[in-house]
Amino acid sequence: MIYIEKAGKPTVSIASGGFEDDSEASARAFGMPEVPFVVVPDVVTSVPPERSVAQVSEQLEGIVRALTTPSVSPSGNGHLRAERLPGPPMIFQGEDAFDALDQFNKTFLDNGWGDGFPLIAPTPERVERMMRGTTRAADDVVGILPPGMGIATVQGIAITAVMAGCEPEHLPVLIAGAEAVIQMGGRARQWLMSTSSDAPFMLINGPIVDELGMNTGACTIGPGQQSRVNIVLGRGLRLMLMNQGHNYPTEMDMDTIGSPSKFSFCGAEPVNGGPWVPFHVTKGYLPKSSTISVAGVSATRDAADTNNFTPDGILGSISGSLGGGGYTSYRWSDPDPYDPAGGSGVLVVLCPDHANVCADAGWSKEMVQDFLWGHSKTSAAGIRGRAKVNPDFLLPSWRWLLNLSPEEAARTALPGFNRPDRIEIAVFGGAGGKSQVMGLNGPTSTIEIKDRAG
Amino acid sequence: MYELEVQNPVAALQGTDARFDVAPRPDSLDGLKIGLIWNRKRGGDGVLKRVGEMLEARYEGAEARLYKGGIPTPTGVLDKAIEECDVFVGSTSD
Numbered sequence: 001m002i003y004i005e006k007a008g009k010p011t012v013s014i015a016s017g018g019f020e021d022d023s024e025a026s027a028r029a030f031g032m033p034e035v036p037f038v039v040v041p042d043v044v045t046s047v048p049p050e051r052s053v054a055q056v057s058e059q060l061e062g063i064v065r066a067l068t069t070p071s072v073s074p075s076g077n078g079h080l081r082a083e084r085l086p087g088p089p090m091i092f093q094g095e096d097a098f099d100a101l102d103q104f105n106k107t108f109l110d111n112g113w114g115d116g117f118p119l120i121a122p123t124p125e126r127v128e129r130m131m132r133g134t135t136r137a138a139d140d141v142v143g144i145l146p147p148g149m150g151i152a153t154v155q156g157i158a159i160t161a162v163m164a165g166c167e168p169e170h171l172p173v174l175i176a177g178a179e180a181v182i183q184m185g186g187r188a189r190q191w192l193m194s195t196s197s198d199a200p201f202m203l204i205n206g207p208i209v210d211e212l213g214m215n216t217g218a219c220t221i222g223p224g225q226q227s228r229v230n231i232v233l234g235r236g237l238r239l240m241l242m243n244q245g246h247n248y249p250t251e252m253d254m255d256t257i258g259s260p261s262k263f264s265f266c267g268a269e270p271v272n273g274g275p276w277v278p279f280h281v282t283k284g285y286l287p288k289s290s291t292i293s294v295a296g297v298s299a300t301r302d303a304a305d306t307n308n309f310t311p312d313g314i315l316g317s318i319s320g321s322l323g324g325g326g327y328t329s330y331r332w333s334d335p336d337p338y339d340p341a342g343g344s345g346v347l348v349v350l351c352p353d354h355a356n357v358c359a360d361a362g363w364s365k366e367m368v369q370d371f372l373w374g375h376s377k378t379s380a381a382g383i384r385g386r387a388k389v390n391p392d393f394l395l396p397s398w399r400w401l402l403n404l405s406p407e408e409a410a411r412t413a414l415p416g417f418n419r420p421d422r423i424e425i426a427v428f429g430g431a432g433g434k435s436q437v438m439g440l441n442g443p444t445s446t447i448e449i450k451d452r453a454g
Numbered sequence: 455m456y457e458l459e460v461q462n463p464v465a466a467l468q469g470t471d472a473r474f475d476v477a478p479r480p481d482s483l484d485g486l487k488i489g490l491i492w493n494r495k496r497g498g499d500g501v502l503k504r505v506g507e508m509l510e511a512r513y514e515g516a517e518a519r520l521y522k523g524g525i526p527t528p529t530g531v532l533d534k535a536i537e538e539c540d541v542f543v544g545s546t547s548d
Contacts, residue, residue, distance in 0.1 A: 001491070001542065001544050001546070002474070003529065004477075004489075004535070004536055005474070005476050006474055007536045008478070009541060010477050010480070010541045010542070011477075011543070011544060012543055014501060014543065014544070016548055019548070028469050028470070029469045030469050031471075032474045032476060034475070035476055036476070040501070043548050044495065044497040044498055045497055045548040047497070049497050049500045052501050053500050056501045056504055057504065057508065060508050060509075060512075063509075063543060064483070067483060067543075068479050068480060068482065068483065070476070083464070089459050089460065090462060092457070094455070094458070097456050101458060104458055108460075108463075113463055113464070122460050122461045123459060123461075124461060145465070150466065151471075156465045159462075159463045163463060190525055190526075243463040245465070246465070
């Protein structure tokens with residue numbers, strides 16, 4: 001609506017209850033904090049249509065006032081809260097160092113600047129030490145970081161890296177992480193703010209994996225000593241998105257339920273250990289390059305198979321975990337606005353045992369993608385069921401599904417993705433036949449990690 | 455007494471530096487074309503159509519028309535709507 005206001009035409013938005021802060025934050029992110037909105041009590045998508053239609057009748061006066069009265073914001077106050085503004089260094093006093101540290105943590109967590117766990121204090125000395133990890137200057141602007149369109153600087157990222165427990169050599173990874181998110185364009189804003197619990201997943205590739213001592217084996221993305229570097233990097237990306245991108249929970253991160261993946265979510269492929277070319281090489285980078293790939297991951301599903309020892313047996317099992325999630329809906333309903341021909345996708349993380357069976361049998365990564373695509377079954381009956389509730393749900397190219405008899409629909413299944421390459425493949429993890437499927441909001445965004453010091 | 459100095463982690467917002475005023479408002483919606491911008495979330499179209507009906511009933515000569523947008527609404531749709539209408543009501547969020 002801000003685009004329309006800038007063109008000189010008055011607007012008012014209708015927001016659902018619970019989205020007031022989100023609407024206000026979006027307005028200020030795009031430089032028009034007074035753009036008006038009214039609120040209907042219930043979430044429109046969660047109540048029967050007749051109820052939401054009835055509710056809006058009570059908002060007519062607010063709608064008229066917003067369209068006819070200059071600079072009136074019926075619901076929002078149009079002012080930025082102090083804890084959402086950059087500020088000078090802060091001083092915390094305590095009876096001793098521990099007490100001062102407690103005061104710091106209480107204030108930072110109360111302000112919503114952390115993830116709920118205790119933070120490392122970003123003292124000037126620690127931030128300066130962190131800056132030694134990059135050759136870039138402190139005041140370099142990395143870019144405008146969604147969803148709040150924050151002006152992300154190298155120093156700002158360094159501050160959040162300290163808070164997460166990162167070391168100086170980790171800073172270039174997080175700077176590249178910001179660039180990877182920015183590279184996604186408007187899509188990043190969509191998944192970062194979504195009511196789906198899309199979490200920022202990062203995959204690290206190239207020599208930096210060994211140089212930083214990252215874990216590519218057992219419990220790669222889980223907690224523990226073996227994954228310390230993965231953990232602080234994942235946490236660093238998240239705290240950066242919050243404080244540099246204003247991706248604050250309940251304000252510009254509107255998860256209905258949320259996800260533990262948002263605390264930290266970082267994997268890495270072995271530098272030389274995989275059976276195929278590494279993930280980043282499939283994205284066009286040289287093997288010697290170090291890269292970060294970022295994606296919004298809405299869900300992870302176990303894809304276990306300890307019974308089969310052939311590619312089609314194992315991949316047949318994994319394909320059972322591919323369909324049905326909300327992340328597949330772009331194939332059937334609205335075309336993906338950022339990639340109409342691409343649509344929904346998944347990242348299949350093959351455990352080494354599964355990947356080796358495929359590679360040893362002569363299967364390439366592309367053959368794996370083709371097989372999984374052909375076996376990603378989405379029930380026509382399920383798609384029809386949703387379409388009956390809302391006929392507009394189906395894209396015109398799928399309207400023929402409505403003409404199937406119930407019997408025909410029951411025995412019809414379709415690939416869950418527009419193209420095989422929407423099924424991305426990574427290989428990491430420890431022993432055991434347990435792969436994972438991650439639902440993606442758009443393809444992974446890969447960028448080279450540069451400007452490393454020393 | 456111990457003092458701990460720490461740095462503020464919050465980034466400045468682009469929107470704070472580049473701030474825009476809202477558009478001028480008309481005194482009345484009489485005779486105006488009202489664009490309804492639907493973000494294609496379920497139920498939002500019905501809500502907007504109802505708003506259009508109420509405004510048409512209240513203001514003489516007012517005429518509402520619905521535009522199918524998205525998240526975000528393509529600029530082509532917005533440009534067409536801006537050309538065709540005078541004021542706008544949109545659905546946002548879920």
